Amino acid sequence: MDIERNKDNFREMFRKKDFMALKEEMSVLPSQDVAEILNQMEAKESLIAFRLLPKDKAADVFSYLSDKIRAAFSKMIEEDELKSLIEDLFFDDKIDFLEEMPANVVKKILKGTPESERRLINQFLQYPEHSAGSIMTIEFVxxxxxxxxxxxxxxxxxxxxxxxxxxxxxxxxxxxxxxxxxxxxxxxxxxxxxxxxxxxxxxxxxxxxxxxxxxxxxxxxxxxxxxxxxxxxxxxxxxxxxIDDVVDVLEQENTEDIQRMGGIRPSEESYFNQSPFTMAKNRLLWLFALMVSATFTGRIIQRYEELLQTMVILAAFIPMLMDTGGNAGSQSSTMVIRGLALGEIKSRDALKVMWKELVVSIIVGISLAGLNFLRLIAIEKVNYAIAFVVSTTLIVVVVLAKVVGGLLPLLAKMVKIDPAIMASPLITTIVDAMALISYFKIAGIFLKI
Incomplete structure (x- = not known):
């Protein structure tokens, strides 16, 4: 189904005020597609289209609308109309809606609800947010x-x-x-x-x-x-x-993990529904923390400033070593985080993970170092001593990065922190510091400076 084409059709019908055609178009579309189109429209236009739906389909479409649009509807429609919509929802969809609504809206809706159902709703609203109780329904045989x-x-x-x-x-x-x-x-x-x-x-x-x-x-x-x-x-x-609620859970959890791995505070709103201010706020804290933590790498370079002045060419290979280390660590952390999410890896498997990542890192490190050594000698025309130092450092950096990248998510799991937090941004900062220290130590030993 071409949602963009349908959305354009909706707008054209609104422009022509051809509401009969709009009503007919919505009647043949699945409720999910109607909701997706309404979610992308202005709230007032969306409400006009929504009111053209027959009552039985309106309740179904309402359950698929975004929290933002449903919140807008709750402010624009009459209290009795809102209550009627809520009553026609399945119980778990009703709870999901009430959880996202302001307290004053919830009070209005519950005011005319029978005492027995009101007690049940209040009980469901008190279950912890990420618990089984919060996503269950009482509508079963x-x-x-x-x-x-x-x-x-x-x-x-x-x-x-x-x-x-x-x-x-x-x-x-x-x-x-x-x-x-x-x-x-x-x-x-x-x-x-x-x-x-x-x-x-x-x-x-x-x-x-x-x-x-x-x-x-x-x-x-x-x-x-x-x-x-x-x-x-x-x-x-x-x-x-x-199963439909479990699919929603998987989508939410995967979205949260991806956002945390990118150093972004999780948000349930879609990309276009978030204001620039909200998006900036969600990203700013992690960026500030990483900016501050990156000063450690600057201090390490300052500490070895004399060595760099003695052999300036060493500075040219710092970005390559840091980037390779960060990428290697991110690969390991991604695999371990995914394994933890699927239940394939447990906290008690730390030694197994460390051993596996150690073996993988040695194979990868030696392969990269060999290729890099040949590149430096044949293409960059670097002398053998410098090429040896850079390539040896590369092995050490890859080994450290992959072991750290594999173990940090497990450490987070043990202390009950989301493993995704230990992903790319944090691992990159840690590995950068280790890469610089290793590089300068190895250079000092083999180059006698």
């Missing part, structure tokens, strides 16, 4: 073990319109303890008088409400799940997590 298949299917038919998913049903007792799961497929092909107790799978993969959502995502990937039950400490079923 529960069955009793003593039901027959016929009774279960009848129950599903009656309750299905209000449920987010019906493909996996959850078997509970009278105290809501989770006993097992049964798929809709198994129910459809089973005999009508067969008991649920005989069909259900008692080997349950479940998470606790306070489990981290990244851990939840790893279980979905490992077991190829479409949904997963969430239980409390007494093994009572309190909700389920569906």
């Amino acid at each position: 529960d069955l009793k073990a003593d039901m027959t298949v016929e009774e279960a299917l009848s129950h599903i038919r009656y309750t299905a319109p209000k449920k987010e998913t019906i493909y996996t049903c959850y078997v509970i007792d009278n105290q809501r303890h989770l006993l097992g799961t049964v798929s809709l497929k198994d129910l459809v092909v089973a005999e009508p008088n067969q008991k649920i107790d005989d069909l259900m799978d008692k080997h349950i993969i479940a998470v606790k409400t306070d489990d981290d959502r990244e851990y939840v995502a790893s279980l979905f990937k490992k077991y190829d799940l479409l949904s997963m039950p969430v239980v409390d400490r007494e093994n009572r079923l309190v909700g389920i997590i569906t």
Whole structure:
């Protein structure tokens, strides 16, 4: 689907005030595409188009709108209209919306909500931000073990319109303890008088409400799940997590990691929805910290100023050594951070990682040093002593950079810091300092200066 073409069509219809054509165009587009186009329009135009949608599709589109557009809508539309929209959302989408809204908007919405639902919403809003409880929904099908298949299917038919998913049903007792799961497929092909107790799978993969959502995502990937039950400490079923929410979690976590690896404070807003001031603020702190930390490399150069004055040519190779070291360290940190995210590497694997990176770095370092030595002799026409010093330093720098790049994310994990923080910017600064010290020490030893 060509979103840009549809967006241009929308604007053309607005210019001509051809709202009937606009309404017809939106009726045939998937809700996700309509929301994507509305997200890119001015808030007032977006609201006009949104109000042309039929009620059932409007609620679906609303769940896919950006926080910025939904916040704008909440200020521009009447309170009753907003409440009607919220009521038609699935419970987990409702919670996601309320979490992003100002307190005064939340109070207005909750004011007319039944007491039982209000208590439930408040309970969900109190779950930690990155926990399983914060992304679960209560809209699932529960069955009793003593039901027959016929009774279960009848129950599903009656309750299905209000449920987010019906493909996996959850078997509970009278105290809501989770006993097992049964798929809709198994129910459809089973005999009508067969008991649920005989069909259900008692080997349950479940998470606790306070489990981290990244851990939840790893279980979905490992077991190829479409949904997963969430239980409390007494093994009572309190909700389920569906695959669409896990996809959102993976996108958010990957975005945060990429931003942190680039030395940027994480933000959930898209690139074009952030103001220049906000973007500058998110980048400024890390840049300032790295700028200050870079003064250490300047002091190292000042300390060896006499050596550089004696043999000025040494200064020409400093950028190459520092850049190679920074790149080598970033390669290792990227691989280890990815391994940690996928669960392939654990904190206890520090010695294994160090050994592997050491072997890799020696192979890479010697290869680069050999090529660099030939380049300096054949192309740069540098004397053998200088070429030997630079190439030997290159081996040392690559080894140090790769070992440090591999171990720093593990260290961060051990002290409960996001490993992505230990990525390119910080590693580059550390490796730069080590590269300079190694270079000048080696030069002093072999060149006798």
